[in-house]
Amino acid sequence: MMRPESEAELAACVAEAQGPLAVVGGGTRGVSLSGEGLCTAGLSGIELYEPGALTLVVKAGTPVAEIETVLAQQNQRLAFEPVDYRGISGVDGVATIGGVVAGNISGPRRVQVGACRDFLLGVRFVDGNGVVLRNGGRVMKNVTGYDLVKLMAGSWGTLGVLSEVALKVLPQAETQATVRIHGLDTAKAVQVMSRALGSPFEVSGAGFDPEARAVMLRLEGFEASVAYRAGRLREILRGFGESIVMDAAQSAGIWQKLRDVKAFHGCDGDVWRLSVKPSQAPELVARLEADAFMLDWGGGLIWARVPEGTDLRARTGQFNGQFEGHATLVRASAATRARLGMFQMMSPPLEAINAGLRARFDPKGIFNQGLMTPRRAG
């Protein structure tokens, strides 16, 4: 495993590579890759943090935990709430910010404030020729040239190896509370969440636990404001069922469990993550015949656990007709991953553009080979 300590060393590693490279940050998502390991954890440290400008520039291998600690000292946070994947993947390690950006990893608050990519202001990375490139910057509004910042977010290391990222951060909320509504089936739950997210009360998390038949709605902000909005939400949702308000400590616990999909930790089976149109979630869930499922993002995100080796996409269809969205294989054996691929098939013209972009950024095709190349139905 190569572990460069500087951007220049990273560039040299890539330029001199003789074969495929398996790019990893902390390796906490358990993605199986072939090729020589190239770890970015050696590129660590905060380059610039200006709380008054809400900006943070860090080297890509910086641990997420370290960033969260430094931000918390100034009452700020990564608002997109990155998921800690260690519990789901069963892999130990230290998650890095580069890994979070490469996977565009966002948690429950994504439904309100946006994804990791929406907070990414700039990137430095090394392309497949070993050239150091830069896009974006460290300011909040920037339309100078093409937005390769977004393109790099969620490219899973297939376009280049991130060496530095600039992020917009936000103030932490003074407090939070969760309104919990009981006795709901999936269809009613999605209705409740849609109603809540369509209200002016600034819901920052909307999830459904089918075991408990309960919808959770998170509110954050100043104390009096949270109390006011919790009251108003209960009022407008009264017709759906009994509700209770959970205090800040309980609320924090609930959302950490939901964010990290605690329900699927330490049990057998493959885990899938589906981004869907919320109103279609109930019907999709019924088709999945999953051993267990959970909803986040007001129904727009389905987490599903199925028996090992199950081709979930065969049950949903290819999302090109009746349903909108896509399914990603999050946890599975190497054999299942190799057979099903991690990502959803796209239409042929989009596949061609994706392949064309990968060939441009990585002409030798050495980065994370095959990771973003979807498999034909198998």
Added chain:
Amino acid sequence: MDMPIPDATILAQKAQLVGRLQQVLPADAIITDKIGTRAYECDALTAYKCPPMLVVLPSSTQEVSDILRICHEMGVPVVPRGSGTSLAGGALPTADCVVLGVARMNRVLETDYDNRLIRVEAGRTNLSVSGAVAKRDFFYAPDPSSQLACAIAGNIAMNSGGAHCLKYGVTTNNLLGVTLVLMDGTVTQIGGGYLDAGGLDLLGVICGSEGQLGVVTEATLRILPKPEGARPVLIGFDSNEVAGACVNDIIRAGVLPVAIEFMDRPCIEATEAFAKAGYPMCEALLIVEVEGSVAEIDAQLKVIKAIAAGHDPVEVREAADEDEAARIWLGRKSAFGAMGQINDYMCLDGTIPITELPFVLRRIGEMSQEFGLDVANVFHAGDGNMHPLILFDANKPGDLEICEAFGAEILKLCVEVGGCLTGEHGVGVEKRDLMVFQYSKADLEVQMGVKDVFDPGWLLNPAKVFPLAATEGRRGS
């Protein structure tokens, strides 16, 4: 400012091109005469003009696809156009191009309140998107100043922002999906009624690509519930530095206003003379707006006013009712019009780290003396997006050139302090040749490589964004 020399072989094929377009478009969708094409000779960057070879006004994605296929086969450059409100010359034609205007494609295709989205044809104006969902108390967040006229197509092309993006983000943060027609006529769907489209983030790179990667014909946009209420407070200071420090403190306090607008003395004086909003005469003025219920607004403004009080404001004026709120916004919203009354002006759009605000304003003041042209500053202070307005006289020989040289120096200053050339207007032709100050040759090469993938022949809006010298070998290849 140079544009490529029109290609004589393309001009010679005009009749043949018109003939082929007539087979796929109704007669009234093709404009070929001199008077008709002249209406499309420029956008809102009126300093540069050039009537196109012809203009097409398609009414459907299929027609757009047919037009692009024909132009692709004949090697004719295409300049896509929304409403023509670009301040950067994004829709400036060349004499050998076809302008493809999407203004006739303005229907709402679907409103879906449960999933909080609206699907529209891309020629629809920004404000009328919010208008279409207002009856259910929803709105579309990005609000560029031109929102009455500008089209969603142009908003996507330029990744437009507005006054309220401190809280709600810019176009790219509110775009869920597009129907994109590639230069060869291929129709593709990217994203839709769900979050985070699969594969590489093509939506992210298309947004802000200035019409160079494809023509967006339909868009799925995120709509949001309107807040219960909003209220601005106006705070005057006796120096730019102090106003800048106040912005910094507000943000650090954990209050996130929906907008923080900044005006300096020249701008205050000009707008006051024009709009008579009753602004205090001072060096710098902030308009800070917060949202929520009455009690929530009271609580947030209490925090903001306390912070402001620590900076010895010369005036703090909170809107007591809708009328006063409107008056506070009146001056800000008439700033550009007020400037236009005084003189011709050029509106810049650089962004800086907000910590550099006092330094940059001071430098702009010094440069104003050096170049002998007045500048007024009005901008979105919360996110550092500056809009210096340089006043000049278009009828005075040489004034435009001095103004452009001055503008270029301001933008270089923005880059030097860690900012960028353009925050929300786009590069277009205006800042094309300044790109080398922000990006290295390799950085630009990889961006141009993206266009190579989407539009290998470089036929879509080819003379924009990148320095002409850098694209020479690609254009018309």
